[in-house]
Amino acid sequence: MKQVLFIAVIIVLIPCFIVSFFMEASELEFDLIVGNVNVRVKRETSGLIEVVPLEEYIVGVLAGEMPVNFHLEALKAQAVAARSYVLKRMIQSRQDEYDVIDTVAHQVYLDLNYLKTKWQDNYVNRINKLRKAVFDTKGEFMVYEGAIVDALYFSTSNGFTEDSEAVFSFAAPYLRSVESLWDETASPVFKDQKVYKADAFYQQLGLPYNERLTIDILEKTNSGRISQLKINNHSFTGRDIRALLQIRSTDFEIVKSGKLIYINTKGFGHGVGMSQYGANGMALSGSSYLDILNHYYQGIIIKKL
Numbered sequence: 001m002k003q004v005l006f007i008a009v010i011i012v013l014i015p016c017f018i019v020s021f022f023m024e025a026s027e028l029e030f031d032l033i034v035g036n037v038n039v040r041v042k043r044e045t046s047g048l049i050e051v052v053p054l055e056e057y058i059v060g061v062l063a064g065e066m067p068v069n070f071h072l073e074a075l076k077a078q079a080v081a082a083r084s085y086v087l088k089r090m091i092q093s094r095q096d097e098y099d100v101i102d103t104v105a106h107q108v109y110l111d112l113n114y115l116k117t118k119w120q121d122n123y124v125n126r127i128n129k130l131r132k133a134v135f136d137t138k139g140e141f142m143v144y145e146g147a148i149v150d151a152l153y154f155s156t157s158n159g160f161t162e163d164s165e166a167v168f169s170f171a172a173p174y175l176r177s178v179e180s181l182w183d184e185t186a187s188p189v190f191k192d193q194k195v196y197k198a199d200a201f202y203q204q205l206g207l208p209y210n211e212r213l214t215i216d217i218l219e220k221t222n223s224g225r226i227s228q229l230k231i232n233n234h235s236f237t238g239r240d241i242r243a244l245l246q247i248r249s250t251d252f253e254i255v256k257s258g259k260l261i262y263i264n265t266k267g268f269g270h271g272v273g274m275s276q277y278g279a280n281g282m283a284l285s286g287s288s289y290l291d292i293l294n295h296y297y298q299g300i301i302i303k304k305l
Helices: 002-025 028-035 054-065 070-091 113-137 198-205 238-243 275-286 288-297
Strands: 039-044 048-053 140-144 189-197 214-218 226-232 234-237 253-259 260-267 301-304
Touching: 039 054, 039 214, 048 054, 054 070, 054 113, 070 113, 070 140, 070 288, 189 198, 198 238, 198 260, 226 238, 234 238, 238 253, 275 288
Parallel strands: none
Antiparallel strands: 039 048, 140 301, 189 260, 214 226, 226 234, 253 260
Protein backbone atom coordinates (compact mmCIF):
# COMPACT_ATOMS: atom_id res chain seq x y z
CA MET A 1 0.00 0.00 0.00
CA LYS A 2 2.81 2.38 0.93
CA GLN A 3 4.55 1.58 -2.35
CA VAL A 4 1.38 2.33 -4.30
CA LEU A 5 0.95 5.61 -2.41
CA PHE A 6 4.59 6.55 -3.05
CA ILE A 7 4.21 5.92 -6.78
CA ALA A 8 0.99 7.95 -6.83
CA VAL A 9 2.74 10.88 -5.14
CA ILE A 10 5.61 10.68 -7.65
CA ILE A 11 3.16 10.65 -10.55
CA VAL A 12 1.51 13.78 -9.15
CA LEU A 13 4.77 15.60 -8.42
CA ILE A 14 6.64 14.89 -11.67
CA PRO A 15 4.36 17.07 -13.84
CA CYS A 16 4.61 19.86 -11.24
CA PHE A 17 8.41 19.58 -11.32
CA ILE A 18 8.47 19.62 -15.12
CA VAL A 19 6.16 22.67 -15.29
CA SER A 20 8.26 24.45 -12.65
CA PHE A 21 11.47 23.66 -14.56
CA PHE A 22 10.20 25.02 -17.85
CA MET A 23 8.67 28.10 -16.22
CA GLU A 24 12.06 28.88 -14.75
CA ALA A 25 13.76 28.31 -18.09
CA SER A 26 11.30 30.50 -19.96
CA GLU A 27 11.69 33.29 -17.40
CA LEU A 28 15.48 33.08 -17.33
CA GLU A 29 16.03 36.02 -19.67
CA PHE A 30 13.73 38.26 -17.65
CA ASP A 31 15.47 37.20 -14.42
CA LEU A 32 18.80 38.12 -15.95
CA ILE A 33 17.53 41.62 -16.63
CA VAL A 34 16.01 42.07 -13.18
CA GLY A 35 19.19 40.79 -11.56
CA ASN A 36 21.45 42.99 -13.67
CA VAL A 37 20.30 46.60 -13.59
CA ASN A 38 23.70 47.90 -14.61
CA VAL A 39 24.74 48.42 -18.22
CA ARG A 40 28.28 47.63 -19.34
CA VAL A 41 29.15 50.50 -21.67
CA LYS A 42 32.23 50.36 -23.85
CA ARG A 43 33.64 53.84 -24.43
CA GLU A 44 34.74 54.04 -28.05
CA THR A 45 37.45 56.64 -27.47
CA SER A 46 39.24 55.01 -24.54
CA GLY A 47 38.22 51.39 -25.04
CA LEU A 48 37.33 51.20 -21.34
CA ILE A 49 34.19 49.44 -20.14
CA GLU A 50 32.13 51.39 -17.61
CA VAL A 51 29.36 49.91 -15.48
CA VAL A 52 26.48 52.39 -15.44
CA PRO A 53 23.13 52.07 -13.59
CA LEU A 54 20.37 51.44 -16.13
CA GLU A 55 18.32 54.59 -15.52
CA GLU A 56 21.42 56.80 -15.50
CA TYR A 57 22.41 55.22 -18.80
CA ILE A 58 19.00 56.12 -20.26
CA VAL A 59 19.49 59.77 -19.18
CA GLY A 60 22.82 59.78 -21.06
CA VAL A 61 21.21 58.22 -24.13
CA LEU A 62 18.46 60.85 -24.17
CA ALA A 63 21.17 63.52 -24.10
CA GLY A 64 23.00 61.85 -26.98
CA GLU A 65 20.11 60.76 -29.16
CA MET A 66 17.34 63.39 -28.95
CA PRO A 67 17.39 67.22 -28.78
CA VAL A 68 16.76 68.28 -25.19
CA ASN A 69 14.32 70.99 -26.35
CA PHE A 70 11.89 68.31 -27.58
CA HIS A 71 8.50 67.98 -25.91
CA LEU A 72 8.58 65.95 -22.69
CA GLU A 73 6.25 63.28 -24.13
CA ALA A 74 8.64 62.72 -27.06
CA LEU A 75 11.54 62.40 -24.61
CA LYS A 76 9.54 59.87 -22.59
CA ALA A 77 8.86 57.84 -25.74
CA GLN A 78 12.59 57.93 -26.51
CA ALA A 79 13.38 56.79 -22.95
CA VAL A 80 11.16 53.71 -23.30
CA ALA A 81 12.60 52.93 -26.74
CA ALA A 82 16.19 53.34 -25.51
CA ARG A 83 15.51 51.19 -22.45
CA SER A 84 13.93 48.47 -24.59
CA TYR A 85 16.89 48.57 -26.96
CA VAL A 86 19.51 48.20 -24.25
CA LEU A 87 17.62 45.47 -22.37
CA LYS A 88 17.48 43.47 -25.59
CA ARG A 89 21.21 43.99 -26.01
CA MET A 90 21.88 42.93 -22.40
CA ILE A 91 20.22 39.59 -23.07
CA GLN A 92 22.10 39.07 -26.34
CA SER A 93 25.49 40.09 -24.91
CA ARG A 94 25.38 38.23 -21.58
CA GLN A 95 28.51 36.22 -22.54
CA ASP A 96 30.36 39.25 -23.91
CA GLU A 97 32.62 41.78 -22.20
CA TYR A 98 30.18 44.65 -22.71
CA ASP A 99 26.54 45.28 -23.60
CA VAL A 100 26.70 48.40 -25.75
CA ILE A 101 29.12 50.84 -27.35
CA ASP A 102 28.57 54.54 -26.61
CA THR A 103 28.21 55.52 -30.30
CA VAL A 104 25.68 55.22 -33.12
CA ALA A 105 26.87 51.61 -33.47
CA HIS A 106 24.36 51.05 -30.65
CA GLN A 107 23.12 54.19 -28.86
CA VAL A 108 24.96 57.46 -28.31
CA TYR A 109 25.61 57.80 -24.58
CA LEU A 110 26.95 61.01 -23.01
CA ASP A 111 28.06 60.91 -19.38
CA LEU A 112 27.23 63.59 -16.81
CA ASN A 113 30.74 65.05 -16.66
CA TYR A 114 30.70 65.61 -20.40
CA LEU A 115 27.25 67.20 -20.23
CA LYS A 116 28.29 69.56 -17.41
CA THR A 117 31.10 70.87 -19.60
CA LYS A 118 28.95 71.01 -22.73
CA TRP A 119 25.85 72.66 -21.23
CA GLN A 120 27.53 74.73 -18.50
CA ASP A 121 24.91 77.19 -17.10
CA ASN A 122 22.09 75.24 -18.78
CA TYR A 123 23.14 71.93 -17.26
CA VAL A 124 20.79 71.84 -14.26
CA ASN A 125 17.61 72.71 -16.19
CA ARG A 126 18.40 70.38 -19.06
CA ILE A 127 19.49 67.38 -17.01
CA ASN A 128 16.43 67.75 -14.77
CA LYS A 129 14.18 67.67 -17.83
CA LEU A 130 15.82 64.47 -19.06
CA ARG A 131 15.69 62.93 -15.59
CA LYS A 132 11.97 63.66 -15.39
CA ALA A 133 11.40 61.87 -18.72
CA VAL A 134 13.34 58.88 -17.40
CA PHE A 135 11.73 58.92 -13.93
CA ASP A 136 8.21 59.16 -15.37
CA THR A 137 8.87 55.99 -17.40
CA LYS A 138 11.16 54.26 -14.91
CA GLY A 139 11.64 50.58 -15.76
CA GLU A 140 9.24 50.64 -18.71
CA PHE A 141 10.09 48.67 -21.86
CA MET A 142 8.25 47.25 -24.86
CA VAL A 143 7.47 43.62 -25.59
CA TYR A 144 5.78 41.86 -28.50
CA GLU A 145 4.32 38.41 -27.83
CA GLY A 146 6.40 38.12 -24.66
CA ALA A 147 9.78 39.12 -26.16
CA ILE A 148 11.52 42.46 -25.79
CA VAL A 149 11.34 44.35 -29.08
CA ASP A 150 14.19 45.62 -31.23
CA ALA A 151 13.29 49.24 -30.55
CA LEU A 152 14.86 50.85 -33.61
CA TYR A 153 14.50 54.57 -34.18
CA PHE A 154 15.86 57.29 -36.47
CA SER A 155 15.76 61.05 -37.01
CA THR A 156 13.21 61.94 -39.70
CA SER A 157 10.88 60.04 -42.03
CA ASN A 158 9.95 60.90 -45.60
CA GLY A 159 6.30 60.81 -44.53
CA PHE A 160 6.33 57.07 -43.85
CA THR A 161 8.44 54.71 -41.78
CA GLU A 162 9.95 51.60 -43.36
CA ASP A 163 9.29 47.87 -43.02
CA SER A 164 12.22 46.32 -41.12
CA GLU A 165 13.03 43.75 -43.82
CA ALA A 166 13.50 46.50 -46.41
CA VAL A 167 16.57 47.68 -44.49
CA PHE A 168 17.69 44.95 -42.11
CA SER A 169 17.88 41.17 -42.25
CA PHE A 170 14.71 40.45 -40.29
CA ALA A 171 10.97 41.02 -40.58
CA ALA A 172 9.43 42.17 -37.31
CA PRO A 173 5.62 42.42 -37.13
CA TYR A 174 5.90 45.45 -34.85
CA LEU A 175 8.22 47.31 -37.26
CA ARG A 176 5.78 47.98 -40.08
CA SER A 177 5.60 50.98 -42.40
CA VAL A 178 3.24 53.60 -40.94
CA GLU A 179 2.42 57.17 -41.88
CA SER A 180 4.45 59.87 -40.17
CA LEU A 181 2.92 63.08 -41.43
CA TRP A 182 4.38 65.33 -38.74
CA ASP A 183 7.98 65.20 -40.00
CA GLU A 184 7.68 67.63 -42.90
CA THR A 185 6.71 70.50 -40.61
CA ALA A 186 8.44 69.32 -37.42
CA SER A 187 11.89 68.47 -38.78
CA PRO A 188 14.47 70.99 -40.04
CA VAL A 189 16.22 68.12 -41.86
CA PHE A 190 13.17 66.79 -43.71
CA LYS A 191 14.73 67.88 -47.03
CA ASP A 192 18.38 68.11 -47.96
CA GLN A 193 20.49 68.62 -51.05
CA LYS A 194 24.04 67.48 -51.69
CA VAL A 195 26.07 68.71 -54.67
CA TYR A 196 28.86 66.78 -56.36
CA LYS A 197 31.14 67.65 -59.22
CA ALA A 198 30.49 65.06 -61.91
CA ASP A 199 33.96 63.50 -61.73
CA ALA A 200 33.77 63.21 -57.92
CA PHE A 201 30.28 61.71 -58.19
CA TYR A 202 31.47 58.93 -60.50
CA GLN A 203 34.58 58.37 -58.41
CA GLN A 204 32.50 57.91 -55.24
CA LEU A 205 30.39 55.29 -57.01
CA GLY A 206 33.38 53.53 -58.56
CA LEU A 207 32.13 54.26 -62.09
CA PRO A 208 34.00 55.52 -65.15
CA TYR A 209 33.41 59.18 -66.00
CA ASN A 210 30.65 59.76 -68.51
CA GLU A 211 29.23 63.02 -69.82
CA ARG A 212 25.86 61.35 -70.02
CA LEU A 213 24.10 60.32 -66.81
CA THR A 214 21.18 57.89 -66.91
CA ILE A 215 19.19 56.95 -63.82
CA ASP A 216 16.78 54.00 -63.95
CA ILE A 217 14.70 53.41 -60.82
CA LEU A 218 13.90 49.68 -60.79
CA GLU A 219 12.16 49.19 -57.46
CA LYS A 220 10.86 51.16 -54.50
CA THR A 221 9.83 50.03 -51.03
CA ASN A 222 6.33 50.41 -49.56
CA SER A 223 7.37 53.77 -48.14
CA GLY A 224 8.55 55.20 -51.46
CA ARG A 225 12.27 54.81 -50.77
CA ILE A 226 14.49 53.49 -53.56
CA SER A 227 15.56 49.87 -53.16
CA GLN A 228 17.02 49.07 -56.61
CA LEU A 229 18.30 51.31 -59.42
CA LYS A 230 20.78 51.52 -62.26
CA ILE A 231 23.19 54.36 -62.88
CA ASN A 232 24.65 54.30 -66.40
CA ASN A 233 23.56 50.65 -66.57
CA HIS A 234 25.37 49.69 -63.32
CA SER A 235 23.20 48.17 -60.59
CA PHE A 236 23.00 49.57 -57.06
CA THR A 237 20.71 49.34 -54.07
CA GLY A 238 19.34 52.47 -52.51
CA ARG A 239 21.38 51.68 -49.41
CA ASP A 240 24.54 51.45 -51.57
CA ILE A 241 23.92 54.95 -52.88
CA ARG A 242 23.17 56.34 -49.44
CA ALA A 243 26.44 54.94 -48.06
CA LEU A 244 28.65 55.75 -51.05
CA LEU A 245 27.40 59.31 -51.53
CA GLN A 246 26.88 59.90 -47.79
CA ILE A 247 23.35 61.18 -48.22
CA ARG A 248 20.67 61.24 -45.53
CA SER A 249 18.03 58.94 -46.94
CA THR A 250 17.20 56.35 -49.59
CA ASP A 251 14.33 58.58 -50.75
CA PHE A 252 16.38 60.57 -53.24
CA GLU A 253 16.52 61.93 -56.75
CA ILE A 254 19.68 62.55 -58.78
CA VAL A 255 19.76 65.43 -61.23
CA LYS A 256 22.66 66.46 -63.50
CA SER A 257 23.13 70.09 -64.46
CA GLY A 258 26.26 70.88 -66.45
CA LYS A 259 29.28 69.62 -64.53
CA LEU A 260 27.35 69.36 -61.28
CA ILE A 261 25.15 66.59 -59.94
CA TYR A 262 22.47 67.35 -57.34
CA ILE A 263 21.12 64.71 -54.96
CA ASN A 264 17.87 65.76 -53.27
CA THR A 265 16.68 63.69 -50.30
CA LYS A 266 13.63 63.44 -48.08
CA GLY A 267 14.02 62.18 -44.52
CA PHE A 268 17.09 61.39 -42.43
CA GLY A 269 18.08 57.90 -41.29
CA HIS A 270 17.28 54.27 -42.05
CA GLY A 271 13.53 54.80 -41.60
CA VAL A 272 12.72 51.80 -39.37
CA GLY A 273 10.83 52.19 -36.09
CA MET A 274 10.18 55.52 -34.41
CA SER A 275 10.81 58.78 -36.20
CA GLN A 276 12.17 61.11 -33.53
CA TYR A 277 10.97 64.31 -35.19
CA GLY A 278 7.69 62.58 -35.94
CA ALA A 279 7.44 61.72 -32.24
CA ASN A 280 8.02 65.36 -31.34
CA GLY A 281 5.40 66.44 -33.87
CA MET A 282 2.92 64.01 -32.33
CA ALA A 283 3.70 65.30 -28.84
CA LEU A 284 3.23 68.91 -29.92
CA SER A 285 -0.14 67.87 -31.37
CA GLY A 286 -1.23 66.53 -27.97
CA SER A 287 -0.24 62.85 -28.16
CA SER A 288 1.14 61.07 -25.09
CA TYR A 289 4.31 59.00 -25.10
CA LEU A 290 2.13 55.86 -25.08
CA ASP A 291 0.29 57.13 -28.19
CA ILE A 292 3.65 57.70 -29.87
CA LEU A 293 5.03 54.26 -29.01
CA ASN A 294 1.87 52.45 -30.08
CA HIS A 295 1.88 54.32 -33.40
CA TYR A 296 5.46 53.56 -34.39
CA TYR A 297 5.71 50.07 -32.82
CA GLN A 298 2.64 48.09 -33.86
CA GLY A 299 0.99 45.69 -31.40
CA ILE A 300 3.45 46.21 -28.54
CA ILE A 301 2.75 46.01 -24.81
CA ILE A 302 4.47 48.16 -22.21
CA LYS A 303 5.94 46.23 -19.27
CA LYS A 304 7.81 47.45 -16.24
CA LEU A 305 10.82 45.98 -14.43
